[in-house]
Amino acid sequence: xxxxxxxxxxxxxxxxxxxxxxxxxxxxxxxxxxxxxxxxxxxxxxxxxxxxxxxxxxxxxxxxxxxxxxxxxxxxxxxxxxxxxxxxxxxxxxxxxxxxxxxxxxxxxxxxxxxxxxxxxxxxxxxxxxxxxxxxxxxxxxxxxxxxxxxxxxxxxxxxxxxxxxx
Numbered sequence: 001x002x003x004x005x006x007x008x009x010x011x012x013x014x015x016x017x018x019x020x021x022x023x024x025x026x027x028x029x030x031x032x033x034x035x036x037x038x039x040x041x042x043x044x045x046x047x048x049x050x051x052x053x054x055x056x057x058x059x060x061x062x063x064x065x066x067x068x069x070x071x072x073x074x075x076x077x078x079x080x081x082x083x084x085x086x087x088x089x090x091x092x093x094x095x096x097x098x099x100x101x102x103x104x105x106x107x108x109x110x111x112x113x114x115x116x117x118x119x120x121x122x123x124x125x126x127x128x129x130x131x132x133x134x135x136x137x138x139x140x141x142x143x144x145x146x147x148x149x150x151x152x153x154x155x156x157x158x159x160x161x162x163x164x165x166x167x
Contacts, residue, residue, distance in 0.1 A: 008043040021047055024113075026071040028095070029079050032118035041097045041113040048113070052094040055084025086117055 010017050024044045027034045029051060036044075051069065054062040058080055067076050087094050098112040 008039055010039060010043060022069060022071055025051060025069070026075045028113055028115065029070065029075045029083060030072070032121050033112055033114035035100065035110055035112050037103075038097070038099065038109040038111045041111045044113060045095050045097065048095050048115075049092065051079060052083060052087055052115075055079040056087060058084060083115065090116075 010020065012020065020040070021044055024034065024036060024040060025047050028044065028048050047069075051066055054066045063076065063080060066079055067073075070076050070079070093116070095113060095115055098114065100110045100112060102109060
């Protein structure tokens, strides 16, 4: 029995579990939203909350603690520059877990672990992706039209030459 034993083992040894959680927390801070299994989300949620609290503190000691845990400098910069100030007046509850569905292979419950207020950031990302997609489609369409025009010019000129050769 595991009475009063905190935390999740996640079917991994200590070092693997630690690196998994560090990577997951770093991804949540950088991407603002990550899809993972429910137990992993529940295990990572308190760590993300602690990192946001460090980001709110903003002093050198907090920055060093965050740097020692997070995997990239990009995550540390984002934590202290954007995420921490965003939750400046809030006392906890910086994340939420939204259940989504199941893995097709093993049936594991999936969930989004996301920072509150990430809707705006995610909408901006979606708009940028949509603009990039539209631009790429327009470029492809233009290239296809040019290729067709070139083929018609070449095709229109070649049959005349072929007919001239036949006669």
